[in-house]
Amino acid sequence: MSDIKEISPNTLALFGIIGGLIGIYLSPLYPPFTSTFGALGAICAVIWGAEAVRRVAKYGLGTGVPSIGQIAMGMGIIAAMFGLAIVKAMPLAGPIVSLITASVIGFIIGWFAQNVIKMKIPVMIRCMTEIAAAGALVIIGFSAAVAGSYDFTRSLIPLVFDNGVMLAVFWVGAMAMLHPFNACLGPDEKQKRLLYLAASTGAITMAIIGIAAVMTLGASGVITLLLGIILWLIFYKKFWDEVYKDAAAVVGTGLIPKTEA
């Protein structure tokens, strides 16, 4: 695939980290109207995470793609809760502490997979670190979009944990991250199509989070919901454009083409 120009992992990591953090830090500025930015930041992290899942899952872990997505969110949620809860005096530091904690957890798990289980996947450590960090940003971003802020005790516990919205953030967020590569698995998988799909699954998650935000934040949740649907429409369309371009043939109906078998 070297002839196809791909966006480098470093660029996407920067996009995910900076976009994610900007979104998360903007979310509590003018509550509840700016909470949507949390979800937009989370979509940036979803795109980054999906690309990291792609790189690590390419090493023949065909059936392991969903597991990678789940472990990402598992590492992410532990780091996110730890990071946000531990910085009581300085809530501003919360997301960054979470990001660093997630990277450390991801690094340790990647190191174990590489050196103890001996999976022999060259990108394992780096990708585990990346997906854990992306998972933490996804969790914090979508939670902030539901709660209006990333303050752990005052916002997240009553508005995200107590009513069970966290489970949707966790599960649908994991799906958003693992589904793009899982859905595009195959020898002719292309990064561009995957990134569009990642943005589209992120936008679906944003729409679901918007529905939950209607309950927690009132009418301003509708902004998240509508913006999520609009973004989904745009990226779903772009994904289909790529499918039409990449597929061997898109036919209305027809018989199976003749092959040697």
Place this chain on the structure above:
Amino acid sequence: MVLDLTMSMAILALMGALATIAGCLEDLESDVGSQSNPNSQVQLAPQMNFLHRIYNKAISGEPISNGLSAVTGGIVTTVLLNAKFFPLLAIVVGAFIAAIIYGIFATTSYAGRVASQTRFKQPLYMDIMRYTTPSIIAHNFVVCFCLVAIAYIQYAVLGYPFTIPFLALIWGISVGAIGSSVGDVHYGGEREFQNREFGCGLNTALSGRIVRRAESGLRNSIDNVWFCAKFGGPATGIGLGLTVFFSSWPTTIWGYTWTAIGVGVFIVAIMAVMNRLVEIQVKNAYGPYKEDKTEKEAGA
């Protein structure tokens, strides 16, 4: 809410019935799209020059994908209940939105997977996309409705200390796990390789060489549901229904006491013995040992 024994048993029976329907429809839904274990053969087929007209729905494994739809349904239902909707309407709308989102995930996986098989010349059939996706959505709607209804009953009537999304997610994972372990065999071993001897196992050389022609015309995913609805789906339904029934029955009768736990252990023991008996019977009837013996005789 405190219920008398009759009412508790009625609730239990209702939950068992809902679980049976959910389990059955879940397995059939996974067969419409060739999800889970049989998916690997559908995915592999074009590589072996076996181009096909079967839907390739790879929304991860069944537990995760059903967890996705159940938790979405649970969240939407919670939001609507919070806005003072009637419970039944809230559950229906929740399940509907969840099923639509599930359908969207299904379209992207079929299109994405086929587009990633360009070098094998596998075409993307839009008619398959058009009439199979609504079937997936419909099946998933019923599954999601049943699961969120069970979660609602547990939360509102039985007073479980967990939220509806949490209970729905657990049920989604359970139904996916049971559907994956009980029903898939019927689709994978018996349908995709029905031209081979029953119980012959899947030789590596046979990988991807699935049956692509139906009784009439080319086989598609709807033909597979028709086949699996005869046995695989109902068996899965009974699997989940019995799981729900037997896991709640002791505590309904004896309350949260040691007697109930003892009865639960007794049920597990009986199940283990029954499983072993079935296994021995099946091995005697179809197992590889018999074949080895005849081969030995033939050799002698």
